[in-house]
Amino acid sequence: MTKVMGPADGSGLLQIQSACVSFGAVEVLAGVDLELRKGEFVCVIGPSGSGKTTLLRLLAGLLPPTSGSVTFRGKAHTKPSRDVAIVFQDYANALLPWRTAEANVSLALEAAGVPRAQRPARIRELLNKVGLGNSTQKYPTEMSGGMQQRLQIARCLAQEPDVLLMDEPFGALDAMTRQKLQDEVLAIVAESSVTAFFVTHDLEEAIYLGDRIIALEPNPGRVCRVFDVNLPRPRNQLSTREMPEFLRLRRELFDFIQQFEQ
Amino acid sequence: MSLLRGLAIPAALILLWQGLAMWHDLQSDTLAAPREIILALGAALTGSTIWKDTADTFAAGGLGLALGFGLGAATGVLFGILPPLSRLMRVTVELLRPLPSISIVPIALLIFGFGYSLEIAIVAFATYFPVLVLTENAVRQIEPRLWEVARALDLSFAARVIKIVVPAVVPRLFVALRLAAGIALIVAITVEIAANPMGLGARLMQASASLRPADMFATLFWVAYLGWLLNWVMLRLQGLLFPATRGAPR
Numbered sequence: 001m002t003k004v005m006g007p008a009d010g011s012g013l014l015q016i017q018s019a020c021v022s023f024g025a026v027e028v029l030a031g032v033d034l035e036l037r038k039g040e041f042v043c044v045i046g047p048s049g050s051g052k053t054t055l056l057r058l059l060a061g062l063l064p065p066t067s068g069s070v071t072f073r074g075k076a077h078t079k080p081s082r083d084v085a086i087v088f089q090d091y092a093n094a095l096l097p098w099r100t101a102e103a104n105v106s107l108a109l110e111a112a113g114v115p116r117a118q119r120p121a122r123i124r125e126l127l128n129k130v131g132l133g134n135s136t137q138k139y140p141t142e143m144s145g146g147m148q149q150r151l152q153i154a155r156c157l158a159q160e161p162d163v164l165l166m167d168e169p170f171g172a173l174d175a176m177t178r179q180k181l182q183d184e185v186l187a188i189v190a191e192s193s194v195t196a197f198f199v200t201h202d203l204e205e206a207i208y209l210g211d212r213i214i215a216l217e218p219n220p221g222r223v224c225r226v227f228d229v230n231l232p233r234p235r236n237q238l239s240t241r242e243m244p245e246f247l248r249l250r251r252e253l254f255d256f257i258q259q260f261e262q
Numbered sequence: 263m264s265l266l267r268g269l270a271i272p273a274a275l276i277l278l279w280q281g282l283a284m285w286h287d288l289q290s291d292t293l294a295a296p297r298e299i300i301l302a303l304g305a306a307l308t309g310s311t312i313w314k315d316t317a318d319t320f321a322a323g324g325l326g327l328a329l330g331f332g333l334g335a336a337t338g339v340l341f342g343i344l345p346p347l348s349r350l351m352r353v354t355v356e357l358l359r360p361l362p363s364i365s366i367v368p369i370a371l372l373i374f375g376f377g378y379s380l381e382i383a384i385v386a387f388a389t390y391f392p393v394l395v396l397t398e399n400a401v402r403q404i405e406p407r408l409w410e411v412a413r414a415l416d417l418s419f420a421a422r423v424i425k426i427v428v429p430a431v432v433p434r435l436f437v438a439l440r441l442a443a444g445i446a447l448i449v450a451i452t453v454e455i456a457a458n459p460m461g462l463g464a465r466l467m468q469a470s471a472s473l474r475p476a477d478m479f480a481t482l483f484w485v486a487y488l489g490w491l492l493n494w495v496m497l498r499l500q501g502l503l504f505p506a507t508r509g510a511p512r
Contacts, residue, residue, distance in 0.1 A: 062410060080414045093407035098429045107425065111415035159415070 019068030027220035043210035047260040051221025085156035108158035146177035294476035303480035319461035323450035326385025334393030342401020363388035400434035
């Protein structure tokens with residue numbers, strides 16, 4: 001077991017303590033400790049089979065640990081909470097195809113019991129925030145992948161979450177869209193002071209977005225190393241990526257991943 | 263155009279039938295020439311009894327369909343959402359489902375006697391199971407990710423059913439309704455032929471028993487036309503309500 005997180009003094013918003021997850025005889029996560037502090041942006045990288053998505057599902061409350069515990073604001077976190085929003089990678093499946101963009105965002109407001117009269121203004125504000133102000137009446141199938149993922153993010157923001165969990169959200173998008181969305185997510189997180197947890201297999205993306213990077217190792221999945229990212233904010237697609245610290249981290253992460261690629 | 267081409271063979275067969283009947287100077291208790299059938303149908307349609315019979319058959323069939331479809335869809339949604347319940351009920355359903363609906367006529371007759379209730383009950387029984395199976399399947403095929411979205415949003419059970427399950431299965435539910443409507447008409451008329459002295463089925467039996475072949479065939483053609491019309495209307499409705507299912511298998 002690797003104990004690498006900060007002091008477990010209860011200041012963590014969302015915390016995992018020596019959690020193991022097994023599916024039958026297969027151990028997916030073994031003794032993971034993790035603490036998300038309020039307002040920080042944590043990225044997770046690791047080779048395939050290192051349990052990145054399982055870790056996210058654990059934090060989401062979608063999956064109970066086989067042993068160990070997950071706590072949210074100091075209380076046991078055994079089922080999903082509206083205060084923890086999840087952005088899934090497969091945005092097309094996570095949206096309701098029979099609802100317009102507007103109505104998809106509305107779902108989260110309906111779930112939270114927001115009065116009908118207050119919904120339209122909130123929806124408009126959220127869709128504007130993610131750049132979908134002109135597509136309120138479109139159905140998901142009429143939107144590009146990038147727009148659909150923006151819509152899913154808008155729905156998650158409608159929950160007014162304390163924690164935003166993202167599972168390779170830009171993995172299926174083209175490079176240009178991906179960079180734009182990275183900047184938008186950074187802006188949204190900075191503005192709302194939400195705590196972000198971001199799973200990715202793109203090492204540069206992890207450095208560009210994160211305050212901290214958790215590197216998992218596989219078979220069974222466990223925390224191997226933690227990298228602190230000391231890059232100034234706001235970040236910039238060109239200048240940040242040219243900084244010596246960025247390049248150093250990139251090299252380190254690359255070497256880390258390389259050892260698992262046979 | 264293709265409709266006209268499709269009608270060529272039936273039209274030719276009817277003409278051939280008429281020709282043969284005239285050639286042999288047909289005098290029969292079981293067959294009638296098309297000319298007499300058309301005359302009989304014309305006479306019937308200008309009278310009132312065939313409309314009364316049609317209304318009876320459609321009322322009993324329609325109410326039975328409404329009952330069978332409503333219960334079947336509700337059970338299907340429940341079974342789809344709660345797999346343990348579905349497993350618990352599987353043997354029961356699989357034992358009852360293959361039972362030919364007409365075979366429960368004797369039991370239903372003892373319970374309901376002759377009349378609407380008998381027919382409604384049997385049509386409901388006949389349509390309940392296909393709708394149940396189709397609905398349960400439709401619920402099972404809902405994108406699993408949507409269940410996680412529902413959990414993440416902490417939607418209540420009722421909200422899950424109303425906001426996710428129902429909209430997701432409605433197009434398939436309509437297909438189930440269309441198939442069940444066909445079954446309802448078949449079963450309603452079968453019940454009327456076998457037992458229930460009302461509706462178009464009974465009309466067929468009376469014409470046959472009193473050796474009036476022209477009337478019998480006239481009713482038969484009328485039933486065939488109604489069956490075709492029913493399917494046509496349902497297909498039209500489906501295309502109108504769910505444009506995405508247009509061109510789906512019929």
